[in-house]
Amino acid sequence: MNAEHTWIVQAQRGDQQAFAKLVEAYQGPVYNLAYRMLGNADDAADAAQETFLRAYAHLASYDPKRKFSSWLLTIASNYCIDQLRRRRINWVSVEELPPWETLQARTPDPEESAIRGSNANEIQEMLNTLPPDYRLAVVLRYWYDYSYQDIAAMTNSTVSAVKSRLHRARRMLAEVITAMPYRERHEPPDTENPYPQKGALMQCIVQMPAS
């Protein structure tokens, strides 16, 4: 029995200290997902907090056969999708404006600028142009290295639908990138390690301490 399983069982019995350890262990992955989905630090913190409160309220229904990280990120995903839909943004309107105007329409606040470089800022602004379902598929694939099957299970969808969302999302992002006046800033990848961040969050989860 590993430490995570012990914490889950104790938290299911009402041990809040054990639940605090789960929050400590998973705050990074949950917050990152919320940040990439919602696009700013305040909304991400609120969404991550709500995710853990919902997880605590429904801890009795958690199926131990399922990965706890997947269960938690599914709750976060659903919450973020709901929040994005409530914003009532007309995603189609992105096509009506030149992509670079959409990207430069919102100026990040100083706090966001402090935690993100210019490259990271571009990435987030690009993500913000995607419809919620596409954005979620991209985030789960690139930041968490989930397979199509995993993403389909987490989003209550099918593998073919996930493939389609990723395919379209990549083309939409490609249109944005090719239209960006500063696209030449993107350097070619390091041939030794072309994807240094890919799956970094999942590695973080895997490195849970054993009891």
Next chain:
Amino acid sequence: MHCADASQLMDEILDRPANSELQAALLAHTADCAACRAEWLAIQQVDRLLATAPLVSPPSNFTTKVMAHLPRRRPARNLWAGALALFAGTSFLLLVAVMAGVGLSSMAGLIDMPGSGGAMLLQLSSALIRWAEAGWEIRRVVLSLIPSGVIALYALVSLVAIGMWLGLVAGVQGALQPADMHDP
């Protein structure tokens, strides 16, 4: 290869970069198709950009904030277990009350004379005797209907159940107290 197939192939290659056969097939197509070549370059650029995106860190006091907002009651337990424990515990207490009455019935004979201050004691003992006699009658009826082994087994189960019941009550009381949370 059609351009639509080449476009699908690009995604497969991004997901399985080690597959040289797929790459060779795509390269053969893009060598003659400028549109697909441009698409492939752009898609690779997107892939690299996303794959190198940095991670962000949650606020330093995040865990403390979450724990401060946790509800103070426990997560829901199985209702049937609580109801069973409540029923068994209550019925066990009733059984104890009846048995206590039976015990008092056997002691009632010791009180036979009103003493100098014994008028009130006499009234009290009379009431206890009537209650004890009723309890004794219940005991007689129960024993005539149910074997004593079954009653003993029921008593054992009830003892376990009352333990669960008391634990549930203690848990509710504990949950009603302010949560004592500290950032681990």
